[in-house]
Amino acid sequence: MAEKLNKLPKVTEYFCDEDQFSPGNACCPGCIMELNLRLVSKIMGKDSILLGTPGCSAPTIHGQNDRAWHKHSYYACVMTGVASSATGLARYYKKAGIDATIVCHTGDGCAQDIGIQTISGAAERNENIIYICYDNEGYMNTGVQRSSATPYGAATSTTPVGLKSIGKTTNSKNMPMIMAMHDIPYVATATLSHLEDYAKKLTKAKEMVKQGFVYLHVFCPCTVGWKVKPDSSITVCRAAVQSNYFPLWEVGNGAYRITQPVAKPKPINEMLKLIGKFNHLKDQEISVLQQQSDNRFSILQALCSIRA
Ligand SMILES: Cc1ncc(C[n+]2csc(CCOP(=O)(O)OP(=O)(O)O)c2C)c(N)n1
Ligand code: SF4
Structure with a gap:
């Protein structure tokens, strides 16, 4: 596989041949979830079978009214199953x-909350x-409700900001x-600012799924929510990395x-100030988020050092 990964085309070249998705999409302006779907389709290949659930990817992946947006075989599933x-x-x-190649593509609300029981079961078996989770940190399609992927301090329709709430x-x-x-066999994180990194992980996923369950978690901002x-x-995306x-x-x-090590990490606030749902946060709350992010990164570093 190492040889195959070294010979990967430039990411732009993936978009030169026949596209399985039609041009345009049904997403809000600036939503990159559709770019995610297109790259998945390119690398998994036209014969891959897609599965999706209700959520923001549904209009693009299920189709709208009597029209489909792509040529893949597709199964529309319930969020629980x-x-x-x-x-x-x-x-x-x-x-x-x-x-x-069987590819599930769902939001974080499905992957982390509503569907986690069957995902965990399938992984254990x-x-x-x-399984590709596009993480937009909430239930966006139904009105920006919080999910278990929503970070501390974020304003959502079910965690509003007020005089007494942050x-x-x-x-x-x-x-x-x-x-x-x-x-x-394989788990990876990815995001759309680092497409070469993501393309490599998708290529590995396609290979590793022959050994069993593969999970990819993709950071995917929601412009509206x-x-x-x-x-x-x-x-x-870049600021998050x-x-x-x-x-x-x-x-x-x-x-x-760690596939993209960062030599001098920037303070988390550099990212937070680009995102309106964090605009109300004061220094105290920002330091809580920074601490949580640092803790998670330390755990990751410790795991990386085990077999380094
Ligand atoms: C079992 C179940 N509960 C609730 C719903 C209602 N519902 C439809 S779409 C949706 C939001 C899905 O959120 P997520 O999976 O995070 O995808 P996103 O909308 O963020 O893309 C919900 C809760 C449903 N269809 N099925
Ligand atoms: S609500 Fe957010 S995730 Fe959903 S289509 Fe719009 S920008 Fe994309």
Whole structure:
């Protein structure tokens, strides 16, 4: 596989051949979740089978009215059971002797909350499934409610800011690390400001799924829910990586590795000030978020040092 990864094309070259998705999309201005879907489709290949659930990716991945936006085989699943549906499909294709890559693509509300039981079960059974969670830190499609991915201090429609409230009062769930603790063949984080890094991880995912369950967690700002300028989503992704708020790492067969180390991490506030949902935070709350981010990064570094 190392040889294959060294020979990967430049990321722009992926977009030169036939596109499985039609031009345009049904997302809000500046939403990069659709770019995520397009890259997944390019690297997984036109014969990959997609599964999705209700959420912001639904208009693009399910289609709208009687029209589809792509040419992949697609299964629309309930939020509670996407990993169970994927299990059935993966086993069916295997039994039928068909070499098919099964790819679930859902939001964090589905992956971390509503669907976590079946995801954890499928991971423990080591099913041949790739699960991609696009993390926009909330239930965006139903009106920007908080999910377990929403960070401390964020303003959402269910954690509003007022005289006595600072937004969400608890930390987010560290979902990629939870999945890594399932000891599955491959887990990685990715984001859209680092497309080469993401493309490599998708390529590895396609290979590693032959050994079992693969989980990719993709940081994916929501311009509307986060109050981010439509032209700033990629800047926010980059700031999240450069502050170690969202470090890019992978673990394959027990070996953890930071794939994009940051020599001089920036203070988390450099990222927070690009995002309206944090605008009300004072120094005290910002230091809580900085501390939480530092703690998580220390755990990651410790895991990386085990087999370094
Ligand atoms: C079991 C279940 N509970 C609630 C809903 C209602 N619902 C539809 S879309 C959605 C939001 C999904 O959030 P997420 O998975 O994070 O995706 P996003 O909208 O953020 O892209 C919800 C809660 C549902 N369809 N099924
Ligand atoms: S609400 Fe957010 S995640 Fe949903 S389509 Fe709009 S920008 Fe994208």
